Amino acid sequence: VVYLDHNATTRPVPEAVAAMVQALQASWANPSSAHGPGQDARRALAAARARVAAFLGCGAAELVFTSGATEANHMALLGALQMSGRERILMSAVEHPGSQALAQRLRGQGVKVDLIPVDAQGRLSLAAARSLIADDVAVVSVMGANNETGVLMPVAEVAALARSAGALMHVDATQLAGKAPLSFAASGADLMSVSAHKLGGPKGVGALMVRKGVALPALLSGRQERNRRGGTENLPGIAGFAAACDRAAATLAADIRHMAAQRARLEAGLAAALPGVHVYGAEAERLCNTLCLRFGTLDAEQVLMKLERAGIVASSGAACSAGGTQPSHVLLAMGESPLHAKAAVRLSLGFDTTAADIDAAIAAATQELLPLLADGLAAAA
Ligand code: PMP
Structure with a gap:
């Protein structure tokens, strides 16, 4: 066919499959273990992290591996609310269904969610964003590109607006990675989500980038990922993600x-x-x-x-x-x-x-x- x-998803590239098999066979120890095999796995994790970070234009310490973009989006929005003590969020009217569902749940808990409209071409209304932004907003969440139409969003402009109100800026960049130049550092965003399976990596792994200095609370408590995401790291998935990033970066x-x-x-x-x-x-x-x-x-x-x-x-x-x-x-x-x-x-x-x-x-x-x-x-x- x-x-x-x-x-929706991509076929894992051969480089990613090979890296996953290699990690499963050679780096199966727990990266948190103090013994030799554990430390080997820890080094493999650090090496993979550096390659993913290089592709995404972020610092290695800014990268939190998650189970995918849905988790990263949840961590971003829930963390921003908790961190700021504010009770309002702005998001585009065309965010991913997972984010829309989270917004609906938050509304039920008393959080005010305002949707920034788009025009007939799917372009975000910056005028509406300007009129909605205020200093009670915890986070503004806008996707880099819409998954259905592919329409690109004005991330830098929205980030400037968010900053003017002391709100965090979150970008769901899941559809950008591998299909457009992408740099967290250059984006102006504080938080950015990606998913490996959209660029030739495996399903069930992704990342949230958290700008240095933003003390975003964890979604899953635990010591891993610098206390930002508990749970034994998905090293095979992360190794596959890194291989997919290398391939995408090269071409x-x-x-x-x-x-x-x-x-x-x-x-x-x-x-x-x-x-x-x-x-x-x-x-x-x-x-x-x-x-x-x-x-x-x-x-x-x-x-x-x-x-x-x-x-x-x-x-x-x-x-x-x-x-x-x-x-x-x-x-x-x-x-x-x-x-x-x-x-x-x-x-x-x-x-x-x-x-x-x-x-x-x-x-x-x-x-x-x-x-x-x-x-x-x-x-x-
Ligand atoms: N955000 C966007 C824009 C997406 O296209 C997708 C994938 N459909 C997701 C989030 C969810 O990603 P994941 O499958 O990694 O949870």
Whole structure:
């Protein structure tokens, strides 16, 4: 099959698999143990940490390994609330479903959560952010790029706003890593989440970057990770993460150029072959690999079924909300009608997606969807 669902997850790169196997076989001792094997594991952990930190542009001491971005997002928001004693948070209206669910839970506990709206292109409203920010805000949380549309967010501008109110700035950079240049140091953010499995690493490992000097409380108590994340370190996962970072670092600029070219080929090919193609965020700055679109008002579930039958797998919105029958909150926040939002399909490319893959996807979509769209046009006439 042609896999066009890289924003949901990526196939682990061979370097990551090899590093994981090596860690499982050679560095299985507990990095907290005082004996020789434990100290060897501790050194392997430190080496992996340095490589991940180099890729992310943060200090090794600023990096807290977690079980993934969902945990990192929880640590950021809950920690910021606890640390500041403030009881209000701001987040974009298009954050990941895990963060939205946390916000909903916090509301039930009396925390005020205000959503910063986006425009029809999915771009964050800085004017609204400016009017919502105040000195009762503990943290402003904005994703680096949206997982459904790929639309980029103005992180530096929001960080400046947050700083002006004494609030922390958190960036969910899960979709940026491996698909855009990324530097925690340069971002202006205090806290930043990433996940290994979006850039060729394994699932179940990620990180929260915590700016030096920010005394963020732990989510899981314990001595590991400088008292910031208890639990025996997931060394195989972390080793796989580091190998994926090394691979991405070596080819990032070329990967981005390649994905941008293939995405353009896909977008142009579909628009030329099919009537009624509408691309979300087409006028916004987007990630190089993401194409969120609808084919007229054809229901996404039907489109995905047809495409899969023809050997192309993709998704509707976030994998985390797939299976649900609700239209995407991201597209609703962009002002789409529920009918249109339920027609949205996300095609997301990887660094290893080939031109032949793209041509196969265009051919499959044309073959499977053109008859349906032609029927629709005839019915409308
Ligand atoms: N944030 C964003 C923007 C994501 O795309 C994802 C992955 N769907 C997550 C958070 C969750 O990451 P993880 O699977 O590592 O918990």
